[in-house]
Amino acid sequence: MDKKRIESAVREILIAVGEDPDRDGLKATPARVARMYTEILGGHSEDPGAHLKTTFDVEYNEIVVLKDIPFYSMCEHHMMPFQGKAHLAYLPKDRIVGLSKLARLVEGYARRLQVQERLTCQLADAMMKTLKPRGVAVLLEASHSCMTMRGVKKPGSLMVTSALRGHFITDHAARDEVWAHFYHKG
Secondary structure, X not given: OOHHHHHHHHHXXXXXXXOOOOOOOOXXXXXXXXXHHHXXXXXXXXXXXXXXXXXXXXXXXXXXXXXXEEEEEEEOXXXXXXXXXXXXXXXXXXXXXXXXXXXXXXXXXXXXXXXXXXXXXXXXXXXHHHHOOOEEEEEEEEEEHHHHOOOOOOOOOOEEEEEEEEHHHXXXXXXXXXXXXXXXXX
Protein backbone atom coordinates (compact mmCIF):
# COMPACT_ATOMS: atom_id res chain seq x y z
CA MET A 1 0.00 0.00 0.00
CA ASP A 2 1.20 3.48 -0.81
CA LYS A 3 0.95 5.23 2.58
CA LYS A 4 2.34 8.54 1.32
CA ARG A 5 -0.29 8.70 -1.41
CA ILE A 6 -3.04 7.92 1.11
CA GLU A 7 -1.71 10.68 3.37
CA SER A 8 -1.81 13.17 0.47
CA ALA A 9 -5.36 12.14 -0.42
CA VAL A 10 -6.56 12.50 3.19
CA ARG A 11 -4.93 15.92 3.43
CA GLU A 12 -6.85 16.95 0.28
CA ILE A 13 -10.11 15.62 1.75
CA LEU A 14 -9.54 17.67 4.91
CA ILE A 15 -9.05 20.80 2.80
CA ALA A 16 -12.08 19.94 0.63
CA VAL A 17 -14.39 19.69 3.67
CA GLY A 18 -13.19 23.09 4.94
CA GLU A 19 -10.67 21.97 7.56
CA ASP A 20 -7.13 23.15 8.16
CA PRO A 21 -4.94 20.03 7.92
CA ASP A 22 -2.14 21.91 9.73
CA ARG A 23 -4.14 22.62 12.89
CA ASP A 24 -3.07 20.78 16.02
CA GLY A 25 -5.78 18.10 16.09
CA LEU A 26 -5.42 17.23 12.41
CA LYS A 27 -1.65 17.37 11.78
CA ALA A 28 -1.16 13.63 12.27
CA THR A 29 -4.56 12.59 10.87
CA PRO A 30 -3.33 11.76 7.33
CA ALA A 31 -0.64 9.45 8.72
CA ARG A 32 -3.10 7.85 11.16
CA VAL A 33 -5.60 7.20 8.35
CA ALA A 34 -2.86 5.70 6.17
CA ARG A 35 -1.87 3.32 8.99
CA MET A 36 -5.54 2.44 9.55
CA TYR A 37 -6.08 1.60 5.87
CA THR A 38 -2.96 -0.56 5.88
CA GLU A 39 -4.41 -2.48 8.82
CA ILE A 40 -8.06 -2.81 7.83
CA LEU A 41 -7.50 -3.29 4.09
CA GLY A 42 -4.46 -5.55 4.35
CA GLY A 43 -6.37 -8.53 2.97
CA HIS A 44 -5.77 -7.30 -0.59
CA SER A 45 -2.16 -8.42 -0.35
CA GLU A 46 -2.80 -11.99 0.81
CA ASP A 47 -4.43 -15.22 -0.31
CA PRO A 48 -6.81 -15.99 2.57
CA GLY A 49 -7.42 -19.50 1.20
CA ALA A 50 -3.80 -20.36 2.01
CA HIS A 51 -4.81 -20.59 5.68
CA LEU A 52 -6.81 -23.73 4.84
CA LYS A 53 -3.88 -25.68 3.40
CA THR A 54 -2.88 -27.22 6.74
CA THR A 55 -5.33 -30.06 7.33
CA PHE A 56 -5.49 -33.21 9.42
CA ASP A 57 -6.32 -36.76 8.43
CA VAL A 58 -9.28 -37.49 10.71
CA GLU A 59 -12.17 -39.74 9.82
CA TYR A 60 -15.19 -37.56 10.55
CA ASN A 61 -18.32 -37.68 8.43
CA GLU A 62 -20.59 -35.17 10.18
CA ILE A 63 -21.08 -31.43 9.86
CA VAL A 64 -18.40 -29.17 11.35
CA VAL A 65 -19.71 -25.72 12.35
CA LEU A 66 -17.87 -22.63 13.51
CA LYS A 67 -20.25 -19.78 14.22
CA ASP A 68 -20.33 -16.27 15.63
CA ILE A 69 -16.95 -15.33 14.14
CA PRO A 70 -16.84 -11.53 14.45
CA PHE A 71 -15.71 -9.66 11.35
CA TYR A 72 -15.25 -6.06 10.22
CA SER A 73 -15.05 -4.95 6.63
CA MET A 74 -15.27 -1.83 4.48
CA CYS A 75 -18.12 -1.28 2.04
CA GLU A 76 -16.63 -0.59 -1.37
CA HIS A 77 -19.50 1.73 -2.31
CA HIS A 78 -19.07 4.31 0.47
CA MET A 79 -15.83 3.17 2.15
CA MET A 80 -17.72 2.89 5.41
CA PRO A 81 -17.46 -0.07 7.78
CA PHE A 82 -19.83 -2.97 8.11
CA GLN A 83 -19.52 -5.53 10.85
CA GLY A 84 -21.16 -8.71 11.92
CA LYS A 85 -20.78 -12.42 12.49
CA ALA A 86 -19.84 -15.18 10.12
CA HIS A 87 -21.10 -18.74 10.47
CA LEU A 88 -19.22 -21.43 8.52
CA ALA A 89 -19.94 -25.13 8.12
CA TYR A 90 -18.44 -27.91 6.07
CA LEU A 91 -18.98 -31.61 5.61
CA PRO A 92 -15.50 -33.16 5.52
CA LYS A 93 -14.53 -35.79 2.99
CA ASP A 94 -11.16 -37.05 4.20
CA ARG A 95 -9.58 -34.23 6.14
CA ILE A 96 -10.46 -31.54 8.68
CA VAL A 97 -8.98 -28.09 9.20
CA GLY A 98 -8.08 -26.29 12.43
CA LEU A 99 -10.86 -23.96 13.55
CA SER A 100 -8.57 -20.95 13.85
CA LYS A 101 -7.84 -21.32 10.13
CA LEU A 102 -11.53 -20.75 9.36
CA ALA A 103 -11.49 -17.56 11.43
CA ARG A 104 -8.33 -16.44 9.58
CA LEU A 105 -10.09 -17.10 6.28
CA VAL A 106 -12.93 -14.78 7.30
CA GLU A 107 -10.51 -12.08 8.41
CA GLY A 108 -8.44 -12.31 5.23
CA TYR A 109 -11.39 -11.75 2.91
CA ALA A 110 -13.08 -9.20 5.19
CA ARG A 111 -9.96 -7.00 5.28
CA ARG A 112 -10.67 -5.72 1.77
CA LEU A 113 -13.01 -3.26 0.15
CA GLN A 114 -16.04 -5.52 -0.04
CA VAL A 115 -19.70 -6.12 -0.52
CA GLN A 116 -21.25 -8.67 1.80
CA GLU A 117 -22.59 -10.80 -1.04
CA ARG A 118 -19.11 -11.25 -2.57
CA LEU A 119 -17.54 -11.90 0.83
CA THR A 120 -20.06 -14.69 1.48
CA CYS A 121 -19.29 -16.40 -1.82
CA GLN A 122 -15.51 -15.95 -1.47
CA LEU A 123 -15.60 -17.79 1.85
CA ALA A 124 -17.70 -20.66 0.48
CA ASP A 125 -15.65 -20.97 -2.70
CA ALA A 126 -12.29 -20.92 -0.86
CA MET A 127 -13.47 -23.66 1.50
CA MET A 128 -14.70 -25.81 -1.41
CA LYS A 129 -11.56 -25.28 -3.48
CA THR A 130 -8.99 -25.87 -0.76
CA LEU A 131 -10.66 -28.31 1.65
CA LYS A 132 -12.49 -30.29 -1.05
CA PRO A 133 -15.29 -31.21 1.37
CA ARG A 134 -18.60 -32.82 0.45
CA GLY A 135 -20.33 -29.51 1.13
CA VAL A 136 -20.02 -25.98 2.52
CA ALA A 137 -22.52 -23.56 4.04
CA VAL A 138 -21.79 -19.93 4.89
CA LEU A 139 -24.09 -17.39 6.54
CA LEU A 140 -23.12 -13.77 7.26
CA GLU A 141 -25.11 -11.31 9.36
CA ALA A 142 -23.91 -7.72 9.33
CA SER A 143 -24.87 -4.15 10.13
CA HIS A 144 -23.76 -1.63 7.50
CA SER A 145 -22.91 1.89 8.67
CA CYS A 146 -23.55 3.16 5.13
CA MET A 147 -27.21 2.37 5.86
CA THR A 148 -27.43 2.95 9.61
CA MET A 149 -25.73 6.35 10.00
CA ARG A 150 -26.19 7.95 6.57
CA GLY A 151 -28.67 7.76 3.72
CA VAL A 152 -31.80 5.94 4.87
CA LYS A 153 -30.55 5.94 8.51
CA LYS A 154 -32.04 2.67 9.75
CA PRO A 155 -30.01 1.62 12.82
CA GLY A 156 -30.62 -1.93 13.98
CA SER A 157 -31.07 -3.30 10.47
CA LEU A 158 -29.18 -6.48 9.70
CA MET A 159 -28.25 -7.87 6.30
CA VAL A 160 -28.12 -11.67 6.00
CA THR A 161 -26.41 -13.47 3.11
CA SER A 162 -25.82 -17.15 2.57
CA ALA A 163 -23.98 -19.47 0.21
CA LEU A 164 -24.42 -23.22 -0.13
CA ARG A 165 -22.13 -25.55 -2.00
CA GLY A 166 -22.11 -29.29 -2.69
CA HIS A 167 -24.11 -31.57 -0.39
CA PHE A 168 -25.93 -28.68 1.30
CA ILE A 169 -27.60 -27.83 -2.01
CA THR A 170 -28.83 -31.33 -2.78
CA ASP A 171 -29.57 -32.81 0.67
CA HIS A 172 -32.45 -30.93 2.30
CA ALA A 173 -31.98 -32.67 5.67
CA ALA A 174 -28.32 -31.61 5.81
CA ARG A 175 -29.30 -28.08 4.83
CA ASP A 176 -31.96 -27.94 7.57
CA GLU A 177 -29.45 -29.26 10.10
CA VAL A 178 -26.85 -26.62 9.25
CA TRP A 179 -29.43 -23.81 9.39
CA ALA A 180 -30.52 -25.07 12.82
CA HIS A 181 -26.88 -24.93 13.97
CA PHE A 182 -26.44 -21.41 12.58
CA TYR A 183 -29.57 -20.03 14.24
CA HIS A 184 -29.37 -21.92 17.55
CA LYS A 185 -28.33 -19.55 20.28
CA GLY A 186 -26.42 -20.97 23.17
